[in-house]
Amino acid sequence: xxxxxxxxxxxxxxxxxxxxxxxxxxxxxxxxxxxxxxxxxxxxxxxxxxxxxxxxxxxxxxxxxxxxxxxxxxxxxxxxxxxxxxxxxxxxxxxxxxxxxxxxxxxxxxxxxxx
Amino acid sequence: xxxxxxxxxxxxxxxxxxxxxxxxxxxxxxxxxxxxxxxxxxxxxxxxxxxxxxxxxxxxxxxxxxxxxxxxxxxxxxxxxxxxxxxxxxxxxxxxxxxxxxxxxxxxxxxxx
Numbered sequence: 138x139x140x141x142x143x144x145x146x147x148x149x150x151x152x153x154x155x156x157x158x159x160x161x162x163x164x165x166x167x168x169x170x171x172x173x174x175x176x177x178x179x180x181x182x183x184x185x186x187x188x189x190x191x192x193x194x195x196x197x198x199x200x201x202x203x204x205x206x207x208x209x210x211x212x213x214x215x216x217x218x219x220x221x222x223x224x225x226x227x228x229x230x231x232x233x234x235x236x237x238x239x240x241x242x243x244x245x246x247x248x249x250x251x252x
Numbered sequence: 253x254x255x256x257x258x259x260x261x262x263x264x265x266x267x268x269x270x271x272x273x274x275x276x277x278x279x280x281x282x283x284x285x286x287x288x289x290x291x292x293x294x295x296x297x298x299x300x301x302x303x304x305x306x307x308x309x310x311x312x313x314x315x316x317x318x319x320x321x322x323x324x325x326x327x328x329x330x331x332x333x334x335x336x337x338x339x340x341x342x343x344x345x346x347x348x349x350x351x352x353x354x355x356x357x358x359x360x361x362x363x364x365x
Contacts, residue, residue, distance in 0.1 A: 141295075168351055170352075179355060179356070179357040179358070180296070180341065180355040180357075182352055182353070182354075185350075185351070185352060187351075192350065193350065193352065228295050228296075230295070232351060234351060239284065239286075239301070239345070239351055240286065240298040240301060241296075241298065241353065242298070243295030243296050243297070244295050245293075245294055245295055246293075246294070246295050
């Protein structure tokens with residue numbers, strides 16, 4: 138398997154623009170997580186899905202952030218409008234609860250810079 | 253709320269020595285604790301999981317201990333190599349029957365040749 142795939146790998150945009158981050162989880166995994174990582178706050182969970190259904194979005198910073206999972210192989214995280222404080226690395230991770238351990242498999246991340 | 257503390261200062265050791273990293277938590281004892289490795293520009297990679305009823309777990313040169321009395325986990329890398337240089341994150345489950353994890357901020361390990 139190719140692992141968790143994220144695109145784009147890097148994104149530079151101007152304040153106020155819409156940003157869409159994409160994730161393809163590992164086939165067969167039924168949980169999908171979106172994280173944000175910064176030097177100041179570390180790795181923070183934003184939202185997670187189980188079987189394509191959002192379960193907990195309490196980590197989403199504000200209404201400017203939204204996430205969808207239209208099917209088992211694709212998810213998006215959208216920021217509209219973007220602000221400089223949204224600059225961070227965004228990771229998508231997936232897991233398979235039926236597996237031997239409750240581990241999460243992370244993608245390579247999208248490095249977002251909002252000017 | 254649960255807080256996780258990992259040493260924010262980098263650990264700098266000589267090749268061949270044992271590296272020991274610490275993860276302390278402040279509130280409830282988790283059902284399990286995980287350790288991940290993160291290299292620059294990459295996502296975290298799972299290394300080991302230890303459950304609350306396990307005192308110790310090993311995998312090749314890695315060893316993890318879990319002391320629920322001290323609210324602490326230790327992560328050891330024996331016979332360390334420069335290739336072990338990375339940031340190591342510990343993560344705890346949320347104890348709410350979800351599969352969410354709380355991550356520590358990580359400790360950077362530098363192994364000198």
